[in-house]
Amino acid sequence: MRAVVTVVGKDTVGILANVSTACAEMNVSVDEVTQSILNEYFCLIMLVSSDADDFAIEDLKNHISGKVPEMQVHVMHEDIFNSMHRI
Amino acid sequence: MINMRDIMETITMIQDEHLDIRTITMGISLLDCADSDIDKSCEKVYNKIYSHAKNLVATGEEIEKKYGIPIVNKRVSVTPISMLVAVSGGDPVKYAKTLDRVAKDIGVNFIGGFSALVQKGFSAGDRELIDAIPRALAETDLVCSSVNVGSTKAGINMDAVKLMGEKVKEAAELTKDNQCMGPAKLVVFCNAPEDNPFMAGAFHGVGEPDCVLNVGVSGPGVVRAALAKLPKDAPLNEVADLIKKTAFKITRMGQLVGAEASAKLGVPFGIIDLSLAPTPAVGDSVAYILEEIGLEQCGTHGTTAALAMLNDAVKKGGVMASSTVGGLSGAFIPVSEDAGMINAAVDGTLTLEKLEAMTAVCSVGLDMIVLPGDTPATTISAIIADEAAIGMVNSKTTAVRVIPAIGYEEGEMLDFGGLLGQGPIMKVNEKSSDVIINRGGRIPAPMQSLKN
Numbered sequence: 023m024r025a026v027v028t029v030v031g032k033d034t035v036g037i038l039a040n041v042s043t044a045c046a047e048m049n050v051s052v053d054e055v056t057q058s059i060l061n062e063y064f065c066l067i068m069l070v071s072s073d074a075d076d077f078a079i080e081d082l083k084n085h086i087s088g089k090v091p092e093m094q095v096h097v098m099h100e101d102i103f104n105s106m107h108r109i
Numbered sequence: 110m111i112n113m114r115d116i117m118e119t120i121t122m123i124q125d126e127h128l129d130i131r132t133i134t135m136g137i138s139l140l141d142c143a144d145s146d147i148d149k150s151c152e153k154v155y156n157k158i159y160s161h162a163k164n165l166v167a168t169g170e171e172i173e174k175k176y177g178i179p180i181v182n183k184r185v186s187v188t189p190i191s192m193l194v195a196v197s198g199g200d201p202v203k204y205a206k207t208l209d210r211v212a213k214d215i216g217v218n219f220i221g222g223f224s225a226l227v228q229k230g231f232s233a234g235d236r237e238l239i240d241a242i243p244r245a246l247a248e249t250d251l252v253c254s255s256v257n258v259g260s261t262k263a264g265i266n267m268d269a270v271k272l273m274g275e276k277v278k279e280a281a282e283l284t285k286d287n288q289c290m291g292p293a294k295l296v297v298f299c300n301a302p303e304d305n306p307f308m309a310g311a312f313h314g315v316g317e318p319d320c321v322l323n324v325g326v327s328g329p330g331v332v333r334a335a336l337a338k339l340p341k342d343a344p345l346n347e348v349a350d351l352i353k354k355t356a357f358k359i360t361r362m363g364q365l366v367g368a369e370a371s372a373k374l375g376v377p378f379g380i381i382d383l384s385l386a387p388t389p390a391v392g393d394s395v396a397y398i399l400e401e402i403g404l405e406q407c408g409t410h411g412t413t414a415a416l417a418m419l420n421d422a423v424k425k426g427g428v429m430a431s432s433t434v435g436g437l438s439g440a441f442i443p444v445s446e447d448a449g450m451i452n453a454a455v456d457g458t459l460t461l462e463k464l465e466a467m468t469a470v471c472s473v474g475l476d477m478i479v480l481p482g483d484t485p486a487t488t489i490s491a492i493i494a495d496e497a498a499i500g501m502v503n504s505k506t507t508a509v510r511v512i513p514a515i516g517y518e519e520g521e522m523l524d525f526g527g528l529l530g531q532g533p534i535m536k537v538n539e540k541s542s543d544v545i546i547n548r549g550g551r552i553p554a555p556m557q558s559l560k561n
Contacts, residue, residue, distance in 0.1 A: 026111070026116055028116060028117070028120060056113060058113075065113075065117075067113055067116055078174065079174065079175060079176075079177060080174050080177075083177075096120050096124070096177070097177065098119070098120070098176065098177045099175055099176045099177070100111075101176070101365055102119060102176055102177075102178065102362060102365065103111045103115060103116055103119055104111070105361045105362060105364065105365040106115075106119055106358045106361045106362055107111060107112070107115040107119075107358070
């Protein structure tokens with residue numbers, strides 16, 4: 023199963039490191055990363071995947087949020103973006 | 110990888126613009142539950158609904174977690190109960206109480222189908238059921254009722270129209286200590302769709318499969334936000350195009366969730382009803398979309414044109430996104446459930462007459478409109494007749510859900526709480542319609558019915 027992680031907020035040192043660590047701790051592999059800084063806002067989008075069938079998106083989100091508490095974190099199933107933006 | 114802008118757009122839609130799956134509604138046929146003994150019949154009804162829908166709420170919540178999309182309501186619709194009453198006889202309220210009990214036990218928030226279809230006349234069970242509607246609504250919490258009084262093919266059953274005006278009034282009187290909640294759960298239809306997942310008008314038509322899952326998607330906030338980004342001098346064809354594209358995206362999400370839910374529950378997927386259904390939440394309003402298109406306030410001149418375009422564009426976007434669009438699909442205009450409509454009605458910009466004109470081009474009809482408590486039953490019947498005539502002639506679904514606010518006067522507010530919102534008591538024409546309503550009989554089907 024693949025999911026899209028987005029992290030948005032004020033830029034500080036170590037966001038990517040913290041988010042990747044959180045993914046590793048949840049046994050989730052990071053497939054792709056893009057990030058940019060608009061004004062002083064940091065925006066990270068990550069495509070992650072997991073082999074586990076019962077993988078809980080909610081748990082991953084909470085775990086990442088715990089590592090970067092001051093950032094807005096969203097984790098959503100990849101299918102949503104595929105169905106909405108591809109015909 | 111998916112485009113970064115697309116990803117942020119989807120997240121904003123769900124997070125800030127109230128995009129949600131409004132309802133997953135399981136339609137269950139009760140035809141095989143009919144028994145000549147009403148108690149046995151009720152028991153079969155309970156068992157069939159319970160066995161089919163016991164996992165509905167849990168499955169809905171599982172999908173919410175998996176995709177991170179809120180599924181606001183989980184509901185059940187059933188075969189019109191008048192058909193069971195025809196076989197069993199007895200007090201139809203027993204069925205209502207059974208439905209209420211099973212709805213509470215499986216955890217759904219509404220169950221629809223305490224209904225009768227009488228567009229051409231009454232058959233066994235129909236009158237008994239209609240007579241029992243006010244009590245059924247007063248003595249249950251989750252049961253919704255609907256009656257189809259007309260269709261393009263059959264014309265309008267004016268005896269039923271007269272009866273329904275009285276029943277709406279009675280339902281309000283029996284629930285006057287509870288914000289007149291009774292009639293808020295009662296819809297009078299013309300051309301009622303058999304696969305509508307939205308309450309209070311949902312029932313499971315006789316032409317439907319034994320069990321089916323219908324999905325209602327919504328997202329007025331998303332459409333409004335998309336329009337807000339368009340320059341104010343953009344021509345209306347561009348506005349329509351943008352609405353269409355947005356509706357497409359919303360429906361695709363409904364399709365994803367519907368397919369997933371039906372696979373998990375092992376129930377065939379019925380239709381997607383793509384309706385812009387407002388809620389009282391700030392920003393989740395159809396009136397604000399109309400204002401975004403270019404009206405100072407909803408209800409002013411130009412409202413009907415804007416709504417016609419909106420309704421059509423929503424359908425066009427939805428049809429492309431799902432192979433099985435059905436139900437009501439379009440824009441709802443319930444007054445009490447829409448912050449912008451409430452404001453416009455309080456200011457006097459939105460009147461009952463304007464709302465009636467709007468129903469000729471919206472997806473349903475006069476919805477959640479609060480009337481003065483002393484409105485005569487014949488006037489309510491006449492409102493129903495007008496609305497049914499619009500539906501009959503235009504081959505579209507129309508409906509009336511009005512609430513006579515017993516003990517309230519014009520200008521006051523009636524607050525239902527929750528998704529039903531609050532509505533100002535609206536001005537009703539005080540001249541009498543007694544004679545036309547008391548004539549009864551039938552309005553014959555129009556020329557439009559002779560298509561064969």
